[in-house]
Amino acid sequence: MNELHFAFRVRQHLNQSLQQIDDDKLARLKAAREAALSAQKAPATVPSLASAGHYLRFNFDSRGLRFSLAALALVLAAALYVHWQGDKLIAELSDIDSALLSDDVPMEALVDKDFNEWLKNSQER
Amino acid sequence: MAKKLAGALIAALCIGAAAHATPTSTAVIATPPQPSWASLSVEQKTILSPLGNEWDRLDNTRRKKWLAIAERYKRMTPTEQTRLQDKMRDWAMLSPEQRLAARERFKEFNQLPPEERENVKQKWQEYRQQKDEEQRRKAEPAGGDTVPANTTPEAGK
Numbered sequence: 001m002n003e004l005h006f007a008f009r010v011r012q013h014l015n016q017s018l019q020q021i022d023d024d025k026l027a028r029l030k031a032a033r034e035a036a037l038s039a040q041k042a043p044a045t046v047p048s049l050a051s052a053g054h055y056l057r058f059n060f061d062s063r064g065l066r067f068s069l070a071a072l073a074l075v076l077a078a079a080l081y082v083h084w085q086g087d088k089l090i091a092e093l094s095d096i097d098s099a100l101l102s103d104d105v106p107m108e109a110l111v112d113k114d115f116n117e118w119l120k121n122s123q124e125r
Numbered sequence: 126m127a128k129k130l131a132g133a134l135i136a137a138l139c140i141g142a143a144a145h146a147t148p149t150s151t152a153v154i155a156t157p158p159q160p161s162w163a164s165l166s167v168e169q170k171t172i173l174s175p176l177g178n179e180w181d182r183l184d185n186t187r188r189k190k191w192l193a194i195a196e197r198y199k200r201m202t203p204t205e206q207t208r209l210q211d212k213m214r215d216w217a218m219l220s221p222e223q224r225l226a227a228r229e230r231f232k233e234f235n236q237l238p239p240e241e242r243e244n245v246k247q248k249w250q251e252y253r254q255q256k257d258e259e260q261r262r263k264a265e266p267a268g269g270d271t272v273p274a275n276t277t278p279e280a281g282k
Contacts, residue, residue: 086155093233094197094232097190099235101209102201102230103208104246105249106246107212109245110231111219111223119252
């Protein structure tokens with residue numbers, strides 16, 4: 001018996017056996033097959049950009065990167081605050097210095113510590 | 126990971142605290158590099174001419190402040206402009222503590238009503254006269270005898 005002949009005999013035997021299966025067993029087999037087919041997910045095509053997004057999301061989700069980004073944002077916010085504060089202070093200084101220097105009150109009167117005391121004493125007298 | 130965040134938090138707090146502290150010197154403020162005297166425009170050099178010799182020794186914060194003052198200068202009256210330029214160099218020569226104290230006194234002075242401001246200016250003249258007299262008296266020899274100008278100490282013996 002060669003191989004081909006053996007395969008033919010197996011097929012014939014299976015076909016004959018199939019004819020002998022009870023109707024209720026056939027119905028159960030059919031229902032099981034349909035349930036398996038409906039449960040099978042359709043294969044989806046994944047675009048390359050989605051893959052990149054998935055990669056980024058995966059990495060962003062990792063705690064290490066999240067902590068690093070939070071630390072970076074914190075330092076950046078502090079640096080911006082310092083820059084803003086510096087600008088604000090310089091604006092305040094230029095405001096008061098230009099007013100002080102262009103006023104007709106003598107600068108020495110503001111610098112001389114003794115004058116302040118003398119002024120208080122002279123007002124008390 | 127938490128160490129990274131804690132480190133960043135400490136760094137941020139340090140930076141923030143440095144910025145928030147009331148500075149006695151403007152040197153604590155981080156300011157980007159400001160132009161050298163040679164890089165200033167002709168107009169800026171004219172306005173800031175009393176600071177010409179000191180400019181390149183000023184820190185970036187003070188340079189930035191003076192550049193802002195130079196911008197305000199353009200909107201001042203000629204009298205105010207003259208006053209500003211007259212005082213500019215002397216002001217820059219003061220110590221940071223002296224400038225800080227003078228600003229505080231000026232703020233107080235500025236809140237006074239006009240008549241009181243005039244009174245303070247008059248009082249300043251009075252105070253100067255008293256000081257001058259005191260200095261003249263100290264310069265005179267003890268006993269009140271004035272030595273003639275052409276008499277040397279040896280000749281008086």
